[in-house]
Amino acid sequence: MAETKPWPGVNLANTDLRRATVVIIGAGMSDLIKRSQCRDFVILEKGSGCGGTWRDNKYPGCACDIWSHLYSFSFEQNPDWTRTYPGQEELQAYLENIARKWDLFRHMRLNTAVEEARWNDSDKQWKTTVRVAGETDGRFIETYTISSDFLVSAVGQLNTPQYPVIPGMDDFEGKSMHSARWDTSYDLRGKRVAVIGNGASAIQLIPEVAQTASSLTVFQRQANWILPRNDVVIPASRRALFRWCPPYRWRKRAVIMDGREESHEALYNSWSGSSLYVEQQFKVMLKRDLPHRPDLWDKLTPKYSPGCKRTVFSDDWFKSFAKPHVHLETRYINRMSSTGIEVEGGDHKEFDLVVYATGFRSVQFMYPIKVVGSGGRSLSDVWKEGPQAYYGITVESLPNFGMLYGPNTNLGHNSIVLMVEAQSRYIAGMIKTVIDGRRQGKTLAIQPKPEIVRAFNVELQNRLGKSAFADPNCSSWYKTKDGRVTNNWSGTVVEYQKKIEKVKWSDYIVEGPGADIVSGELKVGRVVEETQVSYNTIWWSAVSVLAGTVYMYATGKFKFLVSAC
Template sequence: MAARRSHTNTSVLIIGSGISGLCVAIDLIRRNKCDDFIIVEKGSQVGGTWNDNKYPGCCCDVWSHLYSYSFEPNPDWSREYSGQEEILCYLISVAQKWGLFQKIRFSSNVSKSCWSDSEGIWKTEVQVTGDKDAEFGKEYTINSQYLVSAVGQLNMPSYPRLPGLHSFNGKVMHSARWDWSYPMEGKKIAVIGNGATAAQIIPEVAKVCDTLSVFQRTANWVVPKFNTDISTVKRNAYRYLPGFRKFYRARLMDIRETIYQANVVENSEAKQELRQTALAMLEAQIPDNAELRKSLIPNYPPGCKRVIMSDDFLSTLNHPHVTLETNPIKTISSSGIVVEGEHKYQVDVIILATGFRTLKFMYPIKIFGEGGRSLTDIWQNGTKAYMGMTVESLPNFAMLYGPNTNLGHNSVILMIEAQSRYINAMISTVLGSVRGEKICITVKEQSLMGYNKEIQERLKRTTFANPKCHSWYKAADGTVTNNWCGTVVEYQERTSKIDWASYNVACTGGKIISKEEVQHIGRVVEETRYAQSALYATCGFFGLWLLGTCALRII
């Protein structure tokens, strides 16, 4: 890559170097042939949530071969569901391959970004947090033609408001800020929370602690994960028979898409089957404790909250040194936790498995768009974005993993790749200006409102909106803010083209540019189109390999 000519001016500024930020940067290189971009990262390494979360047992709940970029497959995943360290190593290797480290500025925290109406650029204020780097300037401003937010939904830990928490004399740590220097062996441990993160931590700390007390607010549906090692034979097949690997990924994609019916569609037959699977697992792993089983059966349908995938969470709760507490926490004392009914738990360490501030998109960055309008003002009546990416009054701006783009059934990387492709097409238009004129693209308010109304109406009929549970998927008023309403394929198809009628495209000074009504940009097709069994019966292994070679293509 060419050396940067200016430290403070760039065509594209990307905030965040997690999965989304890396994807946009790579697409800038391979689709737009653009290397004039900067990535600012508040942390000290790439990886986003996979760099932040380093707690014991941290693992993905999507198959490794599906939880990876389609354009950067990894034949060497060691397990069907890889752990945090392996995923982080994968992301580091991808960043290295594409030469992104020279584009990333670590320990660089974005405090504010303002759109300049007169200049047609974004001015983003960056605070340098690394001590040595800060010696050369703690604050500076980056000017960019286009601004991309890749900060994600799972980056700001949520700390519970528990009376007396600060008076506790023992160790307190959030799951996303794990202190590996603190020894857990022989300790009396309390875990507050029993969601997906807690379900991974609990079996690990239970192996070494004296006692473990789990404080449950609401029960969760738990299904088997079946996480196994990937044999050397399979890994060699994935490496030397790329068609076989592609077909395997396509089959995983198919399976995950079918889970949509069980996870999202209310009163579906598939949902009843999912419920029976979870109840059967509960019965098998806790066969001799009816009272404990009763405490672990949710009063809401599967999918309303994230379904937990685990092979050892339930059985761990049945260990004699592990206690499940369902009474609400009353207060935290200097030496432990007091629940309603005045029972007190003496503990040495409190682990907060309480998730993230998922409804605060872009928090705590302050964003100001056209006319100085703040993002807080824009979203005062609810968080929304057109296709989950573009926001009214914010020209030349897009976000990945934004409002209503999270999934409960499939790999979010499939969504991210579609978003990156869409955003890069818009960036191409902005960078394609001639005669020094700056092009500004802003989504029309009526287009955004119409889109949001449609998906919110659909979401009201999904399990996500079920009033029997509270989840990080939705706001206090019940509006589902985080999740997408359909399948991945539907989202990919909707974002495979840009409807320019939904945007205002203008040159600096307000001159409207006429764009073709719909621009087809295509999508990555990864789902299989034919029955595997029929193909194998007809053509044998070679046919399977041949179909796999065609399973990943652009249409």
């Protein structure tokens, strides 16, 4: 029968509500799907759109603190970034464009929150229970369970807001919000605003809030190392060059990456050139922007080594405190009242708005999802001494499971996108192996050997213990209360990429009828983006070619060569 519809039919992906080969939790920044040849997958996203942290964070001034040309996938480099440090809306648009290009939206189940993921030992599958939110999406079914051969966590580290514990918080009758849950309908004009916290988000939003609020008080616990961002608009001519001359764009990205990698030495040597550079630039900017406020110099200067917390980039942080209506408060908060905040010493100040710029529950990976692995062992039991994973990707007692941006894969010096790409390749290789087994009618379960995971993490923590991350003079979201660094990688990006460019099956327990297809090593490779040829080599090569051309022209050989061609 001929087609009579005036529009083409659209095939929906994964029409089986309760079955998929791969279940991915989270629709943030991941290129896993490109690496895997599997098209029978679902992406479960608790929000109403993709983008992860760039969808959640909409506070004034929200932007990336990594150069735009490095904060993008190697296979989807964006030549059209409008600024060196793009804002939230531009980053969100970049991710949405990728989702459209790779046809990911039809695989997404939005407004779908994962409540539990449980491994079934008998059929070697994950059973993921979800709850559907919203009056429309949940009108037919509120909860259901999906069976899958593989489970991927792409929820990241910075997704659940962390609120401070302050006596009387619930008594405050004014407006309050977390920086990651910004109410864009709230009018800041003429408001008395308090911002609790001074991390990366606070340092971006405070200069913006200071422009409209009648008064602004910043409650600082510890000062941060600040470097100038030097954010500028990328002119149309440069963007055209990036688009039509890809080698130029690749070179720019490589140079940025090299510079970031070189800064890693500051994390292990407080007397390194990188560390001294941070301190020098910080002092110059502080005194330049606040020349008449020496009373603030000491309060705004960190008492710990650069790198213990993430170094923050800003062009207007210090300038904000030069404004008469902006105040820095370093005394401890005693309590909150119905009208404001009382600090150490009894002083009380009234506010219309309190902003909690206090970060995320970063050391509680996958919170609040309940995860149960083989033998009924829960993830909370596996991680009772703190989150840990093999290269931050695979976890003991969790078969056919992989994490993106898992424990000890965050960076203090470079772009996290570079790490996520490497992890995606590794996980895609594992998924392919499981799928190959299924295609042969064989099931298999792959999980890291406990002794391998423990040995890896002992070595990792020994190295991290010597880094600035472990400096006891500062508190950060990188580590637990007892000082164990659970979030950051110990080395450079290139070092990490090289370590996981192969899946060594000897590091894993492989069970099931399909175990016979797994042996040796699986090469997944890596994207080589660091500079391979120095500028000096390029320069002298160009000079040599030019000199040779001049010589041949002068001796008449060039004319002979042209005629011969």
